[in-house]
Amino acid sequence: MITTLTVTLLLLTAQPPVTPYPTGDALTKQAYHLASAKSVPTPKVTVDTTVAPDLAEWGKHAGELMxxxxxxxxNLLGTQDAKPMSAIKVTFQLKQDAPAYATGGGIFVSVPWVRAHPxxxxxxxxxxxxxxxxYPGSRNTPGWLVEGIADYIRWWRYEPEAPRPKITEKNKYTDAYRVTAYFLAYLTHKxxxxxxxxxxxxxxxxxxxxxLFETSTGKKLDDLWAEFVAYQTR
Known part of the structure; x- marks a missing residue:
C-alpha cells in the first residue's frame, strides 16, 4: 500500500459506510490557528493530460488547487527541518489500479476515475x-498512520463538511484512511x-x-481507541 517513498493505492482497504455527521459537532470541522505557520515556496505544478485532452481543464484546476x-x-505537518519541493508533476494514465498515487516527485492519476468522478x-x-x-523507509512508519494522516488533511482540512464514516466496535485504529483520520480528529480536538x-x-x-500517543494525551493508544469507539456508539 505504501513504498519506502510515498506510494499510496487509494480505496484498496475496505472502509465503513459514510454518514452525515451531526451539524455543530466539534469534530465536523477543525480550523485551529497554526502557531508555527511560515511562508514556504510553492512548487510549480505541471499537469500532463496528453492521453486525455478532454480532462485538460480538470487538470489545470487540480494543478492550481495543489x-x-x-x-x-x-504547515499542518511536522516539516520544521524538511525542504519544500520545487516542482510536482501530475501525469494522467489510461490504465492504473488506483484512482491516484504519489511517488517521488509526482502524482499519477487514473483517467477513467476522473471521468467517472469529476x-x-x-x-x-x-x-x-x-x-x-x-517519510524515509522504516519499520517505524506504520502504513495505517501514513494513510490516516493523509485522509485527515483531506477530510478534516480540505473537505471538512464531508460525511464521516460510521465507527463501530468492528473497526480498529489500524483500518487507515477515513477511520484513522476520524480517530486523529477526535484526539486532536480533545x-x-x-x-x-x-x-x-x-x-x-x-x-x-x-x-507518542500516550506522551501527548496521557493515555495508551488502545485505551484512546476504546474511548473513541464509546464516544461514537453512545
Missing part, C-alpha cells in the same frame, strides 16, 4: 500530502491540537512509536 494548498499542508479533487490533496510526508504535526515529524525522523 499550488494553493501545498503551503497549507506543509468532483474528486480531494484525492489530489491526499496524494500531495504524501509528497509532503516523504487532547492535543499539535498531535498530527508531532506524529508526522516523528515518522520523518524514524522516531515514531505508539508511545
Amino acid at each position: 499550488e494553493q494548498w501545498y503551503p497549507v499542508v506543509w 468532483d474528486d479533487f480531494g484525492m489530489m490533496i491526499h496524494e500531495m500530502t504524501h509528497l509532503v510526508q516523504a 487532547y492535543d491540537h499539535g498531535l498530527v504535526q508531532k506524529l508526522d515529524k516523528a515518522m520523518k525522523t524514524r522516531a515514531y512509536s505508539d508511545s
Whole structure:
C-alpha cells in the first residue's frame, strides 16, 4: 500500500459506510490557528493530460488547487527541518489500479476515475500530502498512520463538511484512511491540537512509536481507541 517513498493505492482497504455527521459537532470541522505557520515556496505544478485532452481543464484546476494548498499542508505537518519541493508533476494514465498515487516527485492519476468522478479533487490533496510526508523507509512508519494522516488533511482540512464514516466496535485504529483520520480528529480536538504535526515529524525522523500517543494525551493508544469507539456508539 505504501513504498519506502510515498506510494499510496487509494480505496484498496475496505472502509465503513459514510454518514452525515451531526451539524455543530466539534469534530465536523477543525480550523485551529497554526502557531508555527511560515511562508514556504510553492512548487510549480505541471499537469500532463496528453492521453486525455478532454480532462485538460480538470487538470489545470487540480494543478492550481495543489499550488494553493501545498503551503497549507506543509504547515499542518511536522516539516520544521524538511525542504519544500520545487516542482510536482501530475501525469494522467489510461490504465492504473488506483484512482491516484504519489511517488517521488509526482502524482499519477487514473483517467477513467476522473471521468467517472469529476468532483474528486480531494484525492489530489491526499496524494500531495504524501509528497509532503516523504517519510524515509522504516519499520517505524506504520502504513495505517501514513494513510490516516493523509485522509485527515483531506477530510478534516480540505473537505471538512464531508460525511464521516460510521465507527463501530468492528473497526480498529489500524483500518487507515477515513477511520484513522476520524480517530486523529477526535484526539486532536480533545487532547492535543499539535498531535498530527508531532506524529508526522516523528515518522520523518524514524522516531515514531505508539508511545507518542500516550506522551501527548496521557493515555495508551488502545485505551484512546476504546474511548473513541464509546464516544461514537453512545
